[in-house]
Amino acid sequence: MPLATSLAIFQSCKIIGVPKSTRCAILRDMAKVRKAERRPPLNKTHKLKRQDWAKKYLKTDFSKVLWTDEMRVSLDGPDGWARGWIGKGQGAPVRLRRQQDGGGVLVWAGIIKDELVGPFQVEDGVELNSQSYCQFLEDTFFKQWYRKKSASFQKNMIFMQDNAPTHASKYSTAWLARKGIKEEKLMTWPPCSPDLNPIENLWSIIKCEIYKEGKQYTSLNSVWEAVVANVGFKKLVETLDKRYDFPSRNHFSRVCLPALYDECRQGVLKDLANVKYFATTTDLWSSQTMEPNMSLTVHFIDADFNMETRCLQTSYFPEDHTGQNIAAGLRQAIAAWNLDEGKLICMTTDNARNVTLAAQLNGWMRLQCFGHRLHLAIGKLDMIYGCNY
Incomplete structure (x- = not known):
C-alpha cells in the first residue's frame, strides 16, 4: 500500500485501537514517509520523440541555442516551501493565507551561452494567448535584445521554446517565421520534456532565494523586485558575464524611471x-x-x-x-x-x-x-x- 496512512495500514491488518504515535513508531522500523515522485507523464511515443530530438541535435553547438521559458512567482511562494526547523519552546511564525497564493507575476527569460536575456515581466492583467505572447516578444525580446545583435549572430541563433499552446500555435509559429525564426532556427521540442530545458535551473535558483525562510510578499512590485535583485540571481548573472554591472534600486528610481517619465511626458505634450x-x-x-x-x-x-x-x-x-x-x-x-x-x-x-x-x-x-x-x-x-x- 504505497503512500497509505498509518491508520489505513493497520486497518488492512485488522488492527484497531492503536494510537497514532504507536503506529508511527512501529512503522518507522520497516518503512519511511515519502511523497510521490513528480515526473512528466512519458509514454512510449514521448520517449521515442525524446530520442529523436537527441539524435537530431547530437552535433548541435548548444552555445548558439537561446533557451526560453516563463515562470510564475506568487506572493506566498510554492506550496510546501514554508516548512523548516524551529527551536524547542519557540512558536511557529504566523503565515498569511490568501487565495491563489496572493496573486503573482509571470516572468519570461532566456539564456544563451554566457548571456542572460531578460528577465522580462508580463504586464499584470495580460492573459497570454498566441496574439499577446507574440506582442510580448516584440516589445521585449525583439526590441530590447535581438535587434541589437549582429547579422551573423541572428543567422546562427537557434530559438528554443516549449510546446505550450501559446508557443506552438499556428499563429505564433507563422509570426516567428515572419521574424526569420523558422525551420532550423526554431528548435523542435519533444512533448512533456521540461527537464531538458537548462533554464529550469535558473528558476530553481531564483525561487530558493526569494522564498527562503518562508518569506512572503505584500505586493506584486515587491516580488518582482526580489526576482531581479536577489543574491542568487546576482551570482548567476556574474557567472554568466562578470562584466555586467547589476543596477541597484536607486539606479532604477533615480535614473531609469525619471528617464522613462521624461520620454512619456514629451510624447503626451506632443499629443x-x-x-x-x-x-x-x-x-x-x-x-x-x-x-x-x-x-x-x-x-x-x-x-x-x-x-x-x-x-x-x-x-x-x-x-x-x-x-x-x-x-x-x-x-x-x-x-x-x-x-x-x-x-x-x-x-x-x-x-x-x-x-x-x-x-x-x-x-x-x-x-x-x-x-x-x-x-x-x-x-x-x-x-x-x-x-x-
Whole structure:
C-alpha cells in the first residue's frame, strides 16, 4: 500500500485501537514517509520523440541555442516551501493565507551561452494567448535584445521554446517565421520534456532565494523586485558575464524611471500641442499606506476625430483637502501641461463638496460622474430593500 496512512495500514491488518504515535513508531522500523515522485507523464511515443530530438541535435553547438521559458512567482511562494526547523519552546511564525497564493507575476527569460536575456515581466492583467505572447516578444525580446545583435549572430541563433499552446500555435509559429525564426532556427521540442530545458535551473535558483525562510510578499512590485535583485540571481548573472554591472534600486528610481517619465511626458505634450478643446476628470484618493493623491486625466478629440485620453498625473497632495487648495492644485496641474484653461469645456468629478467648490472657484463647468451616482443609487437600494447587486 504505497503512500497509505498509518491508520489505513493497520486497518488492512485488522488492527484497531492503536494510537497514532504507536503506529508511527512501529512503522518507522520497516518503512519511511515519502511523497510521490513528480515526473512528466512519458509514454512510449514521448520517449521515442525524446530520442529523436537527441539524435537530431547530437552535433548541435548548444552555445548558439537561446533557451526560453516563463515562470510564475506568487506572493506566498510554492506550496510546501514554508516548512523548516524551529527551536524547542519557540512558536511557529504566523503565515498569511490568501487565495491563489496572493496573486503573482509571470516572468519570461532566456539564456544563451554566457548571456542572460531578460528577465522580462508580463504586464499584470495580460492573459497570454498566441496574439499577446507574440506582442510580448516584440516589445521585449525583439526590441530590447535581438535587434541589437549582429547579422551573423541572428543567422546562427537557434530559438528554443516549449510546446505550450501559446508557443506552438499556428499563429505564433507563422509570426516567428515572419521574424526569420523558422525551420532550423526554431528548435523542435519533444512533448512533456521540461527537464531538458537548462533554464529550469535558473528558476530553481531564483525561487530558493526569494522564498527562503518562508518569506512572503505584500505586493506584486515587491516580488518582482526580489526576482531581479536577489543574491542568487546576482551570482548567476556574474557567472554568466562578470562584466555586467547589476543596477541597484536607486539606479532604477533615480535614473531609469525619471528617464522613462521624461520620454512619456514629451510624447503626451506632443499629443496635446494641437488640442483645440478638452475636458478633464479628477479625483482624490488615498493609497494603501494612506498617502493622499490627486489624479488628473484629460480627454480630447484628435485631428482624425478619435476620442483620446491621457492620464496627466497622479501626484502627492498632502495639503488640507479644502476647496481652495484643490482649486489651486488643479490650476497648477493644467498649467504644468501647457493647457489653456480657457479651452476647458468641463470637468467630471464626484459630488464631494470640496471638489464642487474647487470647480466653482475656478469658474469651470462641472459634470457629475455617472458611475459615482450609480454606485450611490445601488447603495441606497441595498439599504432600503436589502438586495445584493
